[in-house]
Amino acid sequence: MTEHHGAAPDDARARDFLDACMGVIGRDHVRSxxxxxDWRRLTFPWPGRALAVLRPGSAEEALACLSLAGAFGCPLHPVSRGRAWGLGSRAPVSDAVMLDLSRLDRILDIDLLHGSVRVEPGVTFRQLHAALRAREAGWHVPAFGGPPDASVLANALDRGEGTGLFGDRFGQLWDLDVALTTGERLRTGFGRFEADRVAAIHGRPAGPLIEGLFSQSSFGCVLSGRLGLAPNTPHAGYITCEIGPPERLPAFVEVLRGLVRDQVIDSHDAFLWDGAKQVASVTIAREAPPEATSPQALGAWAATLTVRAAHEMLSDAKRAIAIQALLPVSDSVGLDDPDAATPRHHSGLYGHSDGANLTSCYWAKPSLPAGALDPDRDRCGFVWLCPVLPFEGGALQRLAAITGEVADRFGTFVMSGAEAVSVRALFGYVSLAWDRDEPGADERAMRGRDALAAAFAAEGFHGYRLAHPGIAAHGHTRGDWGAVVERLRRALDPGLVLGPGRVARPEGDADG
Ligand SMILES: Cc1cc2nc3c(=O)[nH]c(=O)nc-3n(C[C@H](O)[C@H](O)[C@H](O)COP(=O)(O)OP(=O)(O)OC[C@H]3O[C@@H](n4cnc5c(N)ncnc54)[C@H](O)[C@@H]3O)c2cc1C
Incomplete structure (x- = not known):
């Protein structure tokens, strides 16, 4: 297991800090x-503990808590909805008081003309989707495979992914309202000007852009942000392709890259999955049919591509071009028109996130609970690795070989997938699922995780998003990156109290 940084406050300091916070947010909103x-549960073994939980009810109260944390030197970890299952759930990297932002759940405005929305951290995907539907908006927030009650803003800040051309959530996020532990508050976009007529439509004022400093960092706490929405496309449908064993990936991926480059298929609209991920998305091991769990079936790849267009003729032409190109490199190709079976607002193509994918966290559990799934509560073992790969067939075949070898060596269930995020790069989605109640399974799975992380790093497939165990290892970089980032952090959070351990510190720099 990897080390973590940061210092726990002594009891007296934490008590004084919590007393001061009670004065601001009220006794009822401070949990010892x-x-x-329940804040200490997560889907893999991890030592970082929630020391207490603060639940501010407004941006002003949240800012006051941050400022007090800075003054008292008490570690504080922000969480918007805490559904980062497989990445660290709502547990801090190092021991910290939790700043639970879920009560800040207002949609501050929706620009229906230009398609953007300003949200607080507690706003969920389900809530925003319902609000857009209620207004019959011609826009949607791109759907994703994660939980619908996750935070839209936190997902964007954490550089999460949705489907379609607007699926790069951080790329669609701007004009952040940021609070610092110094007590300062700033807007990163045009919202900082008196007359802010363009704040809702454009994210890049003249001068340095500093949004990136608040993504995957906890250098500041984001109290609201502006998110670009995706236009609804009236003509959209899926193409599904059976590809076969990993040896067939190179030819398929080469054709797919051409389709993405030529804008027949948009980036974030081409997903590839191995058989393990396909079967685990719909059932658990005990209930899976034997033919779906043979080594051959678990290792067979398939793809789901989306074709979207505003005009029917364009949609038909794109579909025909795609099918013609894909047929020679697929075992079979199928078409699926979502409008035929599903009401529009229940389709992922129009922003509905159904959370069905969460079933894959339960693969090794004895049963799937009825009602809402909560992998923390149900002691699911689950952890993500998110490597970036070149958009090349050989690279994806290599990822498949590495994951297959680790699954065999550690006797743990590994699922693999990839998504085209540009004409040049694929995001890999690799996850391990096990039952935390099975003796020895935690240890075996985490050793498997570490082996995968080491193999990906050796290949140069570094992560774009890290689960807690991956963070410390990420500190080992060339040049002065670590030292410079550390100076930036100290400028924004001089007491080094916010999100301790969230960004790896340079080697030998252990104070704070
Ligand atoms: C089966 C499965 C499928 C998934 N599919 C997807 C997917 O398709 N796409 C995807 O992106 N993710 C996916 N996830 C991962 C994860 O569930 C989501 O990313 C989810 O959105 C994270 O939870 P949250 O929004 O509640 O964020 P939180 O847990 O609240 O926060 C996430 C991180 O951001 C930081 N943070 C939160 N709020 C703030 C703030 N206001 N200011 C500063 N920092 C903040 C937190 O400290 C934390 O590090 C999946 C997970 C599972 C288990």
Whole structure:
């Protein structure tokens, strides 16, 4: 297991800090360590603990908590909805008081003309989708495979992914309202000007762009942000392709790259999955049919591509071009018109996230619970690795070989997938699922995770998003990157109290 940084506050300091916070947000919104046991659950073994939980009810109260954390030197970790399952759930990297932002759940405005929305951190995907539907908006927030009650803003800040051309959430995020532990508050976009007529439509004022400093960093806490929405495309449908064993990936991926380059298929609209991920998305091991769990079936790849267009003729032409190109490199090709079976607002193509994919966290559990799934509560073992790969068939075949070898060596269930995020790069989605109640399974799975991380790093497939165990290892870089980032952090959070351990510190720099 990898080390983590940061210092726990002594009891007296934490008590004084919590007393001061009670004065600002009210006694009812401060939970002690004893009342925060459920905040210590996550889907893999991890030592970082929630020391207490603060639940501010407004941006002003959240800013006051940050400022007090800075003044008292108490570690504080922001969480918007805490559904980062497989990445660290709502547990801090190092021991910290949790700043739970879920009560900040207002949609501050929706620009229906230009398609953008300003949201607070507690706004969920389900809530935003319902609000857009209620207004019959011609726009949607891109759907994703994660939980619908996750935070839209946190997902964007964490550089999460949705489907379609607007699926790069951080790329669609701007004009952040940021609070610092110094007590300062700033807007990163045009919202900082008195007359802010273009703040809702354009994210890049003249001068340095500093949004990136608040993504995957906890250098500041984001109190709201502006998100670009995706236009609804009236003509959209899926193409599904059976590809076969990993040896067939190179030819398929070469054809797919051409389709993405030529804008027949948009980036974030081409997903490839191995058989393990396909079967685990719909059922658990005990209930899966034997023919779906043979080594051959688990290792067979398939793809789901989306064709979208505003005009029917364009949609038909794109579909025909794609099918003609894909047939020679697929075992079979199928078409699926979502409008035929599903009401529009229930289709992922129009922003509906159904959370069905969460079934894959339960693969090794004895049963799937009825009602809402909660992998923390149900002691699912689950962890993500998110490597970036070149958009090349050989690279994806290599990822498949590495994951297959690690699954065999550690006797753990590994699922693999990839998504075209540009004409040049694929994001890999690799996850391990096990039952945390099975003796020895935690240890075996985490050793498998570490082996995968080491193999990906050796290949040069570094991560674009890290689960807690991957963060410390990420500190080993060339040049002065670590030292410079550390100076930036100290400028924004001089007491080094916010999100301790969230960004790896340079080697030998252990204070704070
Ligand atoms: C089966 C499965 C499928 C998934 N599919 C997807 C997918 O398709 N796409 C995807 O992107 N993810 C996916 N996920 C991952 C994850 O569930 C989501 O990314 C989810 O959105 C994260 O939870 P959250 O939004 O509640 O964020 P939180 O847990 O609240 O926060 C996430 C991170 O951002 C930081 N943070 C939160 N709020 C703030 C703030 N206001 N200011 C500063 N920092 C902040 C937190 O400290 C934390 O590090 C999937 C997970 C599972 C288990």
């Amino acid at each position: 360590a004893a009342q925060s046991a």
